[in-house]
Amino acid sequence: MTTSAQAAPAIQIRDLHKSFGSNKVLKGIDFHVDNGEVVCVIGPSGSGKSTLLRCVNRLEEPDSGQILVEGVDIIDPETDLDAVRSRIGMVFQQFNLFPHMNVLRNLTVAQQKVKGRSKKEAVEVARANLEKVGLSGRENVYPAHLSGGQQQRVAIARALSMDPDMMLFDEPTSALDPELVGDVLEVMKTLAGEGMTMMVVTHEMGFAREVGDKLVFMDGGVIVEEGDPREVLANPQQERTQAFLSKVL
Numbered sequence: 001m002t003t004s005a006q007a008a009p010a011i012q013i014r015d016l017h018k019s020f021g022s023n024k025v026l027k028g029i030d031f032h033v034d035n036g037e038v039v040c041v042i043g044p045s046g047s048g049k050s051t052l053l054r055c056v057n058r059l060e061e062p063d064s065g066q067i068l069v070e071g072v073d074i075i076d077p078e079t080d081l082d083a084v085r086s087r088i089g090m091v092f093q094q095f096n097l098f099p100h101m102n103v104l105r106n107l108t109v110a111q112q113k114v115k116g117r118s119k120k121e122a123v124e125v126a127r128a129n130l131e132k133v134g135l136s137g138r139e140n141v142y143p144a145h146l147s148g149g150q151q152q153r154v155a156i157a158r159a160l161s162m163d164p165d166m167m168l169f170d171e172p173t174s175a176l177d178p179e180l181v182g183d184v185l186e187v188m189k190t191l192a193g194e195g196m197t198m199m200v201v202t203h204e205m206g207f208a209r210e211v212g213d214k215l216v217f218m219d220g221g222v223i224v225e226e227g228d229p230r231e232v233l234a235n236p237q238q239e240r241t242q243a244f245l246s247k248v249l
């Protein structure tokens with residue numbers, strides 16, 4: 001455990017800027033996620049949360065600043081982006097399952113194509129992850145026949161089947177009917193308990209309070225306030241944080 005990659009934080013962001021045309025969306029973001037840490041990101045719609053998350057695996061191209069993933073500069077043109085991305089699992093608000101593939105195939109296809117696993121091995125990994133998200137026995141079902149909450153748990157199991165070092169979640173429960181939210185959060189809580197490094201954009205303040213190690217409040221493309229979730233939620237220091245929380249809590 002002596003290499004620099006292992007000593008480095010999972011994610012380190014320095015002075016990150018990103019605009020779309022004249023719309024300055026990220027205006028100098030600095031923060032880090034330690035290994036095994038769960039960082040929850042909250043803030044009003046349009047504050048740049050998704051853009052920030054998408055910059056971490058370069059689904060968006062930053063304008064300036066630095067992003068280190070396990071110590072590797074992902075903006076450096078020399079960096080093998082595919083190798084970095086293979087260590088990052090991503091789960092979106094819309095589940096993005098392959099509609100024409102059954103659950104098992106959704107979990108095995110990238111394992112075989114990207115990781116080069118045999119079908120047998122991919123199926124074993126898939127089954128273990130389906131069990132983890134409570135969906136054993138659903139492997140032959142097509143996504144359209146699952147509830148939104150089940151689809152999202154399949155999406156999580158699919159991401160986990162690639163053995164990521166960290167998981168990014170972008171409002172994973174925002175598209176779900178309220179009664180389906182709990183099961184997805186429970187899976188995420190289990191993952192956190194197993195030591196998974198997680199960055200979670202969410203409006204679920206209960207989850208942030210209970211599971212988060214750090215809470216980041218963004219507004220207008222900057223981090224307004226960050227700290228222990230229980231402290232920030234109970235006693236926000238900044239006026240903008242207070243105003244936001246008074247609307248959502």
Ligand code: ADP
Pocket residue numbers: 020023025043044045046047048049050051052
């Ligand atoms: P949040 O996730 O906090 O709601 P986003 O990061 O999605 O915020 O969006 C921040 C701002 O960036 C918004 O004004 C949005 O319209 C703009 N934006 C996001 N993605 C794009 C894009 N691909 N092209 C142009 N504008 C974008």
Ligand code: MG
Pocket residue numbers: 049050051170171
């Ligand atoms: Mg968003």
